[in-house]
Amino acid sequence: MEVKRLKLKNFRNYSEETIEFSPRTNLIYGDNAQGKTNILEAVYLAANGRSHRAKTDTQMVRFGEDYAKIELEFADKNRVYKIVIGILPGNKKSVKINDVPINKLSVLVNYLNVVMFSPEDLELVKGSPRMRRHFMDTSISSLSPRYLSDLVTYHKVLAQKNNLLRSARLGNKKASDNIDVWNIQLASAGVRIMKERQSFVAGLSNEAMQIHKDIAQSELRIEYSPSFELDILNSDNPEMNYLRKLEEVKQREIENGSALYGIQRDEIKFFIDNNEAKIYASQGQQRTVVLCMKLALTEYIKRRRDEYPVLLFDDIMSELDEKHRLYLADSIRDKQVLLTCTDREESKGAKIMKIENGKVFAE
Ligand SMILES: Nc1ncnc2c1ncn2[C@@H]1O[C@H](COP(=O)(O)OP(=O)(O)OP(=O)(O)O)[C@@H](O)[C@H]1O
Ligand SMILES: [Mg+2]
Structure with missing residues (x-):
């Protein structure tokens, strides 16, 4: 996939600007606070219907201003598309694909795929479990609208269940009975989410392991570590198993006044030479793991979609050492990448653009 042209109107610090991209490396450089990340954010927004940070x-x-508009032209191997997103007063959004309005954001998932890599991602290994779930959720959602809708349903139901758990803790018998109804729905969406996460982590792990071996000459192992043991999936009726587990812990959850078990507590674990990275990995080792995950995700999307995603690398080169930079530079050579940095760098064949106060100057 390839982004061709981005038009911004009242987007962040851009009043009106058009940016043309090269099909390979695009080097976007400029001082701090000039609008580099804003460009990547706009592309991410067109791909996923939401910002990666707002x-x-x-x-x-x-x-x-009272509205913003972004227009992105991109192509996959078959044809050219135009996505137009309007952000309107009252936090409303309108989306059009090739001039046809769409009313479900999840439809966007079938068009443009991107992989974003920014300095915050370097927290993936040692940060909170929420970050690792977020990684799974955004990655899988960008390939599967069904996953996204299961996730939305799950969290809505979970919020209802938490309300009931609070009442039940205060002795409300009816609330306690009603929890069972919500548990049935949680089990049904929860099992589908678990299956997707399991296959996603498995699909990523070989590739990541190989890349890791190339860069660090040590063994990386990645494990999906769900709240309920994976065994529950290996039976004729995983939903029943999931539900049974929820019933087993119901009393404990009532005493706690909020849910303690389920896919909202899932984890990914990383091991380097059998030592858990969250506990033992050095800063540099964590960076290597994250880099491996991002590159493995790129290959995973290629396998699923039969095309590479567009890579959005926000100011990460400065965070990586020479060896990692070289490895990265080599693996992105044949892909489209939008790369931001603060200093102008020599990059053979790259399109180079300087950003100054919401204006783009192409060389
Ligand atoms: N809604 C908005 N309207 C106007 N300006 C905004 C808006 N939101 C953010 N900005 C400004 O846009 C500027 C550029 O932000 P951006 O994050 O793109 O900077 P950057 O070039 O990536 O900088 P850095 O190198 O520090 O990461 C910032 O000064 C920010 O305050
Ligand atoms: Mg930035």
Whole structure:
């Protein structure tokens, strides 16, 4: 896949700008706070329907304006597409693909795939489990609309269940009875989510292990470590097993006043030469793991979609040492990448653009 042209109107610190991309490396450089990340954010938004960092859509509207519009032309191996996203007053969003309005954001998933890699991702190994779930969820959602809708349903039901658990803790008998109904729904979405996560981690792990061996000459192992043991999937009726587990812990959850078990507590574990990376890995080792995960994800998407995603690398080169930089440079050579950095670097064949105060100057 390849992004060709991005038009921004009132997006972040851009008033009006058009950016043309090369099908290979695009080097986007400039001082801090000039608008480099904003460009990657706009591309990410067109791919996923949401920002990778903004909590609300309105944040992306240029100060003092009441709407923003981004227009992205991109191509897969068959044809050219245009996605137009409008951010309107009241935190509303409109999306059009080739001039046809779409009303479900999850439809976007079938078009453009991107892999974002930014300095915050370096926390993936040692950060909270939430980060690792977020990695699974955004990655799988960008390939499967079904997963995304299961996840949304699951979290809505979980919020209801938590309300009941709070009441049940205060002695409300009816609330306690009603929990069972929500548990049935949680089991059904929960099992589908577990299966997807299991196959995602398995699909990533060989590739990541191989890359890791190349860079670090040591053994990386990645494990999906769900809240309920994986065994529950290996039977004729995983939903029944999941439900049974929820019933077993029901009393404990009531005493706690909120849910303690389920896919909202899942984890990914990394081991380097059999030592758990979260506990033992050095800074450099953590970076290597994250780099391996991002590159493995790129290959995983290629396998699923039969095309490479567009890579959005935000200011990460400065975070990596020489060896990692060289490895990365080599593995992105045949892919489209939008790479931001603060200093202009020599990069053979790259399109180089300087960003200054919301304006783009192509060399
Ligand atoms: N809604 C908005 N309207 C106007 N300006 C905004 C808006 N949101 C963010 N900005 C500004 O856009 C500028 C550029 O942000 P961006 O994150 O793209 O910087 P950057 O070039 O990536 O910088 P760094 O090198 O520090 O990461 C910042 O000064 C920020 O305050
Ligand atoms: Mg930035």
